[in-house]
Amino acid sequence: MSRENPRDRFAAVVRAPDVDLAEAALLMGVEVDAEFDPAEGIAELERLAAAVRARVGPAYDVTKAAEALALVLGGRARFFGQESDYADLRSSLLHEVLRRRRGLPILLSMVWIDVGRRAGLPVYGVALPGHFVVGIGDPDGEFELADPFHGGVPLSVSRARELAAAAGGHPGDPALLQPARPTAILLRVLNNIRAWAAQPERGIEGAWTRLWAVELSLLLPRHPAALRHERGSLLARTGQFAAGAQQLDDYADLVARIDPKVAETARGEAKAARARLN
Structure with a gap:
């Protein structure tokens, strides 16, 4: 290999x-x-x-x-x-x-x-x-x-x-028993890891685990755009303030036309992250 x-x-x-x-x-x-x-x-x-x-x-x-x-x-x-x-x-x-x-x-x-x-x-x-x-x-x-x-x-x-x-699904859905795409399986695994690591008792180690799970998710050809926001927040939480702020600003630019309020919130988080550099 x-x-x-x-x-x-x-x-x-x-x-x-x-x-x-x-x-x-x-x-x-x-x-x-x-x-x-x-x-x-x-x-x-x-x-x-x-x-x-x-x-x-x-x-x-x-x-x-x-x-x-x-x-x-x-x-x-x-x-x-x-x-x-x-x-x-x-x-x-x-x-x-x-x-x-x-x-x-x-x-x-x-x-x-x-x-x-x-x-x-x-x-x-x-x-x-x-x-x-x-x-x-x-x-x-x-x-x-x-x-x-x-x-x-x-x-x-x-x-x-x-x-x-x-589990709240639709038993008659014709796609229910169809093969899952490999990348969809991988994203679901990474989502499980993120959920495990997000529990409050995981502390800062959980944040680092979430960060690598998010970063691998972003390498998949299909992934939710909100993962970019999560990555920025986690970079800031793990002390990488400049990188986190830049990611949050990039995310704000990405969603500004679709959801101005979300973009505004992300820019505020970026500003707060940069303030911690002082």
């Missing part, structure tokens, strides 16, 4: 025509551990994929593929999650999920997606409201759903729609 700057590599991966979801997620690990080599995570994913390939064999159907993934990942390797994982940042970092075999639904699904891809199986993410699962097969034809958070148990379409409705 390339030894180029991790941020530059992340930007290249997420803007490639065929996004390597796992590599992008593993590069997030460098943000918390500068010594981590993403190649270690790739090697583990390859090892798991080899075990799945050996179980499936040369000929398979959708059901057999789903069963093989559940046996290897949910059974033998013991990938699963529980409620306490939501309070642990490691549950949102792929290299830690591969090490601990524990994680949030979206990270465990990412393991299934990448292992399936490496094993030659059609596995894709399904972004339900409030939950994340995987589909195996053809989303417009024959497919099965599985829930990696619960060890890969099968999930019926009707149950998936019930989960969506319980």
Whole structure:
């Protein structure tokens, strides 16, 4: 794997025509551990994929593929999650999920997606409201759903729609069970990290975590413009007053025509940040 700057590599991966979801997620690990080599995570994913390939064999159907993934990942390797994982940042970092075999639904699904891809199986993410699962097969034809958070148990379409409705979604939405875009998956992971880090008890360390999560989000080809405002605020909070003020002014320029009040607020925050330079 390339030894180029991790941020530059992340930007290249997420803007490639065929996004390597796992590599992008593993590069997030460098943000918390500068010594981590993403190649270690790739090697583990390859090892798991080899075990799945050996179980499936040369000929398979959708059901057999789903069963093989559940046996290897949910059974033998013991990938699963529980409620306490939501309070642990490691549950949102792929290299830690591969090490601990524990994680949030979206990270465990990412393991299934990448292992399936490496094993030659059609596995894709399904972004339900409030939950994340995987589909195996053809989303417009024959497919099965599985829930990696619960060890890969099968999930019926009707149950998936019930989960969506319980979380405030629209169970009849025709796009509900369609494959999630890799960049949308990555943004959702980064949003989870930002939400974790924004809790008051995280203090200044949480601000630094939010900052790198925001900065990686801004490297994605699609991202909310408001992240630029958040970045400016976080730069100021972490003591980078000049850079924060400049980002806040840039954001104000961006939104001035659309929302003058928001722009005015951002300029006020920029002024306050510059005042702290004195």
